């Protein structure tokens with residue numbers, strides 16, 4: 001449901017957060033677009049918090065359908081959603097959480113052209129992906145267009161979060177594993193993704209509302225087995241994406257057309 005910017009500034013709904021964000025911060029959220037790319041454990045929870053917080057427009061990207069094995073951690077979905085597109089179900093749920101948010105489901109698999117299209121539309125991209133190839137495509141698109149990417153990943157009892165923006169940090173490829181095709185670990189507890197998704201939403205709200213200090217050039221690691229948090233420094237821009245040396249790689253070519261690099 002669409003509404004004017006003033007309809008979105010629902011003072012009662014946001015009364016417990018507006019003291020932190022300020023009216024200007026709340027209005028900034030209402031006029032912002034966030035794309036959540038991947039609607040699994042991280043993305044579905046992040047999207048719910050972002051809708052509840054009053055982000056004006058959410059683009060929800062995921063070509064997958066809900067599976068029974070998702071339900072222990074992807075609490076936006078119900079048992080009778082199994083077999084339905086996550087993006088479509090998530091859009092319905094988010095609209096129910098906050099009817100003032102414009103929600104656009106994109107039930108498609110991410111490819112380079114879709115990544116570029118989404119990055120063009122969004123102010124901030126939330127990485128809810130479960131594979132590095134997709135993350136790096138999103139990273140390259142966000143980097144080339146100067147948009148903020150909030151990365152998160154979780155497996156077993158570990159998680160990591162960092163915030164990427166050209167001019168503020170190194171790119172995500174600087175942190176990627178050597179083998180980006182390697183399958184991730186699929187063993188996870190629900191609350192682990194909850195912790196990481198919550199941190200990603202905090203980063204997004206901080207960037208949009210100019211609050212606190214985003215994790216630029218810092219990699220936050222959580223070890224929830226020990227309930228420990230560490231902040232590691234990220235090396236200065238040094239990879240091929242940061243330095244614009246991947247222009248000839250097929251998968252990255254579209255991102256550099258018309259970019260400012």
Ligand SMILES: [Zn+2]
Nearest residue numbers: 171174239242
């Ligand atoms: Zn880099």
